[in-house]
Amino acid sequence: MASPSERVLITGGTGFTGVPLTARLRRDGYEVVALSHETGAAGTLTVDIRDFEAMTRTLARVRPDAIVHLAAIAAPSESRVGEIYSNNVVGTANLFAALAAAQLEPRIVVLASSGQVYAASGSDVALSEDKAVEAASHYAVSKLAAEQIAALYSRRFPVIVTRPFNYTGPGQTTSFLVPKIVRHYAERRGEIRLGNLDLFRDFSDIERVVEAYARLTTRPIEPTTVNICSGRAVHLSDILVVLQEISGHSLQLVTDPSLQRDDEPRTIVGSPRRLEELVGPLPNPAFRLTLERMYDAFCAERHSAVS
Numbered sequence: 001m002a003s004p005s006e007r008v009l010i011t012g013g014t015g016f017t018g019v020p021l022t023a024r025l026r027r028d029g030y031e032v033v034a035l036s037h038e039t040g041a042a043g044t045l046t047v048d049i050r051d052f053e054a055m056t057r058t059l060a061r062v063r064p065d066a067i068v069h070l071a072a073i074a075a076p077s078e079s080r081v082g083e084i085y086s087n088n089v090v091g092t093a094n095l096f097a098a099l100a101a102a103q104l105e106p107r108i109v110v111l112a113s114s115g116q117v118y119a120a121s122g123s124d125v126a127l128s129e130d131k132a133v134e135a136a137s138h139y140a141v142s143k144l145a146a147e148q149i150a151a152l153y154s155r156r157f158p159v160i161v162t163r164p165f166n167y168t169g170p171g172q173t174t175s176f177l178v179p180k181i182v183r184h185y186a187e188r189r190g191e192i193r194l195g196n197l198d199l200f201r202d203f204s205d206i207e208r209v210v211e212a213y214a215r216l217t218t219r220p221i222e223p224t225t226v227n228i229c230s231g232r233a234v235h236l237s238d239i240l241v242v243l244q245e246i247s248g249h250s251l252q253l254v255t256d257p258s259l260q261r262d263d264e265p266r267t268i269v270g271s272p273r274r275l276e277e278l279v280g281p282l283p284n285p286a287f288r289l290t291l292e293r294m295y296d297a298f299c300a301e302r303h304s305a306v307s
Contacts, residue, residue: 004029006107008217009064011035011095012071013044016172017112020210021068030218033062035071049091055098063102066217068110069095072146073139081138088142089149096153109157110217113147115165115202115227115270116140120263124200124233126271129163129225136263147225158223160216165229165270169206169290170297178203178239179294184251185243186298191252195259197240200233200267205290208283215279226278229270234287242288246295 008025012018013034022032034044035058047058049071073080073087092111099106118127119134135141150159168178177194184192212228244250276282 005031006065006218007031007033007062008066008068009033009035009059009062010068010070011049011091012069014038015070016074016169016206017209017213018070019171020206021070021213024210024214025217028214028218033064037071049094050086052094052098052101055094056101059098059104060102063104064106066108066110067095067099067106068112068213068217070112072112072143084138084142085145088139089145092146092149096149096157099157100153106157108217108221108223109150109159110213111146111150111159111161113161113163113225114140114143115163115229115268117144117147117163120265121268124267124269126231126269127227128271129227129274154223160221160223161225162213162216163225163227163270164209165202165204165227165268167204167206167209167228168294170294172206172294177236178291179298181239182243182291182294183298185247185249186295186302188247188249189251191254193254193256193259195256195261196264197235197237197253198266199236199264200269201236202229202232202269203234203287203290204228204230205283205285205287207285211282212275212279215282219279221278224274224278226275227270227272228275229272230284231270231272232284232287233267233269239291242291243295246288246292 008030010018010022013022014036022034025032035047036044037048047054049055071091073084117133117135117140119132133144135144147161172179174180174183209228
């Protein structure tokens with residue numbers, strides 16, 4: 001196992017995953033340097049990963065032993081195409097090029113790709129890492145390009161490519177489906193506009209994802225590609241049913257055609273087998289518990305805002 005005296009650099013350190021991962025590693029005694037593009041973020045270095053010179057200077061100064069590359073536009077929509085490619089592709093290329101320019105030799109680089117790179121399947125079989133890739137959105141194309149950039153540098157830097165499927169939890173922005181729904185119930189709204197809910201998707205709790213990244217970063221694991229997923233499918237319509245039970249509130253569902261995609265596969269679920277072979281059993285809370293924590297967090301936020 002890696003020494004807690006190691007220095008870990010996390011790009012996207014102020015994001016939904018970066019914040020709890022930074023806290024998790026610091027609790028174990030690791031020195032963590034979090035990078036953010038947000039000026040003035042407490043306890044972080046402000047760096048734009050699209051700026052090669054700035055990244056090179058930062059890496060030369062920090063000299064990390066391990067790197068977790070989370071910084072990206074994790075867009076649930078395709079409305080920010082330029083930003084998606086600029087951050088996800090150019091940012092990743094700059095990171096690896098800057099590592100080379102600074103002549104660093106990190107023990108491991110953990111790269112966050114996405115489960116969306118897999119080719120769509122009409123079956124309910126869990127997607128393993130051997131499944132063919134066929135990006136079907138700008139976001140997926142950008143993540144697949146990031147993987148290919150990492151492959152260009154794989155002879156020089158050991159890289160673990162992660163392919164996280166959907167995950168959620170307290171603190172996730174409401175631009176994503178689950179927190180959007182939870183907030184509507186917490187705020188006792190009358191209706192919600194959503195797309196097709198007759199879909200099954202793999203959802204992990206943020207705690208599982210953070211623990212997976214922590215173990216992949218700190219344990220002596222050889223370069224590989226690995227899914228981060230729960231291995232179970234959630235029917236999207238059930239989210240409303242469970243939240244009605246949790247909140248005691250009902251709302252009207254309005255189907256919005258603009259939020260629907262005609263080519264969406266009905267079921268997408270990942271296989272966590274390789275992940276747990278590498279890092280051992282991981283926490284996998286029941287999805288209802290995740291929804292309860294999110295609902296309580298939104299209610300607390302609402303109470304704080306009005307008090």
